[in-house]
Amino acid sequence: MSVHIEAKPGDIADKILLPGDPLRAKYIAETFFEDPVCYNQVRGMLGYTGTYNGKRISVQGTGMGMPSATIYAQELIESYGVKRLIRVGTCGALSKDVHVRDLILAQGAVTSSAMVQKHFHDFHFAPIADFHLLKSAYEIAEKQGFTTHVGNILSEDTFYKDDMTETFQLAKLGIKGVEMEAAALYYLGAKFGIQTLAICTVSDHMITGEETTALERQTTFDEMIKVGLDTALS
Numbered sequence: 001m002s003v004h005i006e007a008k009p010g011d012i013a014d015k016i017l018l019p020g021d022p023l024r025a026k027y028i029a030e031t032f033f034e035d036p037v038c039y040n041q042v043r044g045m046l047g048y049t050g051t052y053n054g055k056r057i058s059v060q061g062t063g064m065g066m067p068s069a070t071i072y073a074q075e076l077i078e079s080y081g082v083k084r085l086i087r088v089g090t091c092g093a094l095s096k097d098v099h100v101r102d103l104i105l106a107q108g109a110v111t112s113s114a115m116v117q118k119h120f121h122d123f124h125f126a127p128i129a130d131f132h133l134l135k136s137a138y139e140i141a142e143k144q145g146f147t148t149h150v151g152n153i154l155s156e157d158t159f160y161k162d163d164m165t166e167t168f169q170l171a172k173l174g175i176k177g178v179e180m181e182a183a184a185l186y187y188l189g190a191k192f193g194i195q196t197l198a199i200c201t202v203s204d205h206m207i208t209g210e211e212t213t214a215l216e217r218q219t220t221f222d223e224m225i226k227v228g229l230d231t232a233l234s
């Protein structure tokens with residue numbers, strides 16, 4: 001038992017998927033796992049363990065934003081020995097080449113967040129994905145024929161921004177999408193020497209205004225989930 005997770009030692013697999021939305025965690029467990037068991041209901045942040053293709057795996061909701069996500073990720077690593085954490089999230093597209101429902105594998109995550117930058121006076125840490133997970137995810141997605149982009153994303157602390165000028169400046173540097181957790185997850189990966197990757201489905205488009213509904217974000221992003229599960233167990 002940790003501060004925010006009521007599971008007993010051994011209840012959580014060493015490979016885990018991390019959606020922000022706890023109801024996406026429930027959907028993943030109930031749709032894809034054999035024999036799912038719910039190990040966490042504290043704060044409604046649902047977590048489940050089951051098997052997928054005969055192998056043990058867990059899924060844990062993390063909430064929105066880096067402060068919430070890192071609480072769950074750090075407790076999973078330190079209290080439950082999780083070694084491989086794969087975010088399965090949503091993001092807004094920042095490029096015309098990226099479309100709603102495409103997948104983005106976040107090779108790196110730019111951020112101005114204090115969750116990463118507060119640790120340094122003189123440096124700007126570059127949060128990056130685990131190369132082996134990134135390579136596996138790309139190969140799995142390509143084999144399935146899923147439309148997949150690989151590159152930098154932006155991890156923001158603010159969902160509703162007053163001024164998008166700098167966000168679109170970053171888009172000109174090839175940033176493909178914006179979300180709110182990957183950079184801090186990658187920082188924890190580096191800090192604890194464990195494997196982290198963020199896979200995002202584009203849920204809305206910041207240039208065209210196209211968007212998906214909350215129910216679609218909760219229950220229909222199966223391509224990302226399949227890539228996440230196969231990568232976790234690769």
Ligand SMILES: O=P(O)(O)O[C@H]1O[C@H](CO)[C@@H](O)[C@H]1O
Binds near residue numbers: 019065
């Ligand atoms: O759909 P999830 O995984 O929550 O991810 C994205 O959606 C939330 C904002 O709506 C933020 O958490 C952002 O990163």
Ligand SMILES: O=c1cc[nH]c(=O)[nH]1
Binds near residue numbers: 092204
């Ligand atoms: O953080 C996020 C997630 C999805 N879409 C956005 O525009 N921002």
